Amino acid sequence: MKPLDPRLLAHARAVRVHLAVTVVLGAMVAGLVLAQAILLARAIAGAAAGGGLGELGGTLGLLLAVVVARAATSYGGEVVALRSAARAKSQLRMRLVEHAARLGPAWLAGRRPGEVATLATRGLDALDDYFARYLPQLVLAAFVPVAVLLVMLPADWISAAVVAVTLPLIPIFMILVGMHTTARTERQWHLLARLGGHFLDVVAGLPTLAVFRRAKAQAEIVRRVSEEHRSATMATLRVAFLSAFVLELLATLATALVAVEVGFRLLAGSLPYETALLVLLLTPEAYLPLREVGVRFHASVEGVAAAEQVFTVLETPAPARASGRRTEVPVRVPIRFEGVGLTYPGRSSPALDEVSFTLPPGRRVALVGPSGAGKTSVVSLLLGFVEPTRGRILVGDRDLAELDPDSWRREIAWVPQRPYLFDGTVAENIALGEPDAGLAEVALAAQQAEIHDVIEALPRGYETPIGERGLRLSAGQRQRVALARAFLRDAPLVLLDEPTAHLDPESAHAVRRAAVRLM
Structure with a gap:
């Protein structure tokens, strides 16, 4: 310097x-x-x-x-x-x-x-x-x-x-x-x-x-x-x-x-x-x-x-979309992938190639395929974490690249394969996307995600610190905390990225019940 x-x-x-x-x-x-x-x-x-x-x-x-x-x-x-x-x-x-x-x-x-x-x-x-x-x-x-x-x-x-x-x-x-x-x-x-x-x-x-x-x-x-x-x-x-x-x-x-x-x-x-x-x-x-x-x-x-x-x-x-100017985001409209291709930096083979499909509003759509088929890449594209190298994604009649990413993500609830829980209380982690939510709203979301009884059994209930990455909770419990976040968010678009992966049968069954209730 x-x-x-x-x-x-x-x-x-x-x-x-x-x-x-x-x-x-x-x-x-x-x-x-x-x-x-x-x-x-x-x-x-x-x-x-x-x-x-x-x-x-x-x-x-x-x-x-x-x-x-x-x-x-x-x-x-x-x-x-x-x-x-x-x-x-x-x-x-x-x-x-x-x-x-x-x-x-x-x-x-x-x-x-x-x-x-x-x-x-x-x-x-x-x-x-x-x-x-x-x-x-x-x-x-x-x-x-x-x-x-x-x-x-x-x-x-x-x-x-x-x-x-x-x-x-x-x-x-x-x-x-x-x-x-x-x-x-x-x-x-x-x-x-x-x-x-x-x-x-x-x-x-x-x-x-x-x-x-x-x-x-x-x-x-x-x-x-x-x-x-x-x-x-x-x-x-x-x-x-x-x-x-x-x-x-x-x-x-x-x-x-x-x-x-x-x-x-x-x-x-x-x-x-x-x-x-x-x-x-x-x-x-x-x-x-x-x-x-x-x-x-x-x-x-x-x-x-x-x-x-x-x-x-x-x-x-x-990414160019970080300076998008359209803050009005269309909701409950079809989302269309038109010839979308995605190649990650440093890789020669594409993660997605000429992918085209439509997500109709108000419907449950499952993307099924073997590991590495590109399901997580589709979710990353919808969240705006990466941009397509070819094709475009339309939200209604607007290109997703033209929408303000923060405004777009406010309309999304996302439950990843391995949700990240921060070093705070259970209530703070559930209210991550809605920090102004009261304890009653947090508890209702936890009940819908079938994690309320587990939280009540903790030493301080919803005020119990769970450690970095939620170390005090099991994998299934962490997944249900992430579902509680989605319930509290109440967003028009819900993205679940293999939420039952790596879970035992009992936890996977509870997550599936909560996921059906969420959608």
């Missing part, structure tokens, strides 16, 4: 405000740096000339005020930067989640959930150093050296020339080091994302791994990936410390060069004492922001690498 990536300004409005405030504060700090050096040189020169406290009192008072103002400005800038960072991360996280939702389950299926979760949490949190420390220092690096040179030039053009010649060496070395660390940082971030994704997979599949006695093998894989991440992190830190040493050495040598030539001219009497003091005080201030930029950049590289991944996701084209 560039020092200031324009994509940050485009995707996070808080960054634009933060940048404007940072520029103002940077200009203020630059002015205070100059004022502090001028006043301090004047005070020391006056004291050396025999001036008393009465004569120097005004200068010392102003110097104290400038020092306090500089400290307050720096503190205020960091507070503002941290708040801006929090807002920017929140905006980027919201955009990431919204865009991932627009990309749909087909896009998410090609990625490990743990990697996406790591990107949205740990990855974006690493941007704190970028916003709060690196970006303000970058602004100071643009203001302070120029301001110092403008003050030094009329006072002592020789010292100004030495500083002007040596200053570019620091950013040149920073660029060289940055080119060397980019690949290392990206590898470090990819290993972290891989570690997060694999660890989540292991935790989710731990019971299965234990049954097949593969838990130790997976633990060894986690250990190996952790070790690779540790090694990559230490390699990056070694480069960071080395680059910090190089920058410090360059700045020290340049300052020493100025000090030597100023000392010789001061001894020769060709340079006033106050001017010499001013030059010696200003020279380190010219190099300091550039040195700090290098240090702060290495502290923020993980967040920069994560931001690159976020922008990669945000720049992934979403």
Whole structure:
């Protein structure tokens, strides 16, 4: 990512405000740096000339005020930067989640959930150093050296020339080091994302791994990936410390060069004492922001690498229908598939080929076929998770691609093969599609789905937490909770994707009874 990536300004409005405030504060700090050096040189020169406290009192008072103002400005800038960072991360996280939702389950299926979760949490949190420390220092690096040179030039053009010649060496070395660390940082971030994704997979599949006695093998894989991440992190830190040493050495040598030539001219009497003091005080201030930029950049590289991944996701084209403009959705009308074909990305053989049929309103229609025939693909097309690569789907006389996907899905109740239950209460999971529903409505839907008695037997009834993925419930009970969602939704179009698959006979019979009642 560039020092200031324009994509940050485009995707996070808080960054634009933060940048404007940072520029103002940077200009203020630059002015205070100059004022502090001028006043301090004047005070020391006056004291050396025999001036008393009465004569120097005004200068010392102003110097104290400038020092306090500089400290307050720096503190205020960091507070503002941290708040801006929090807002920017929140905006980027919201955009990431919204865009991932627009990309749909087909896009998410090609990625490990743990990697996406790591990107949205740990990855974006690493941007704190970028916003709060690196970006303000970058602004100071643009203001302070120029301001110092403008003050030094009329006072002592020789010292100004030495500083002007040596200053570019620091950013040149920073660029060289940055080119060397980019690949290392990206590898470090990819290993972290891989570690997060694999660890989540292991935790989710731990019971299965234990049954097949593969838990130790997976633990060894986690250990190996952790070790690779540790090694990559230490390699990056070694480069960071080395680059910090190089920058410090360059700045020290340049300052020493100025000090030597100023000392010789001061001894020769060709340079006033106050001017010499001013030059010696200003020279380190010219190099300091550039040195700090290098240090702060290495502290923020993980967040920069994560931001690159976020922008990669945000720049992934979403399906065209995500911007559909027709919010009025026709209901209880025929749905027609006309020569529909579907080929998933990365696959050569089509999942559907020249499929044509009609779903009449008010009728129960069963799609029957062997596993892999494309039944789930038809459901995914109707839900708008994927788009047909050929043909079209008509809802009444309107193309499904022209309808707003959110408005269309509000008219659908969907019960998949393996419904996902969230880590909340039973009532919250049933009311997922109708969050304003009362407990009485939730209980009625549960009764219709034949799950009410099971829920009442739980320790806290409908307020019982069921764990992530509904781990406290059996497969048949989870399926009936999904049916209760559909009953509560009371949508004109109900899609059941093999709801009795993988169920025992008793649970399958209960699900079939509830499904008949639902339709």
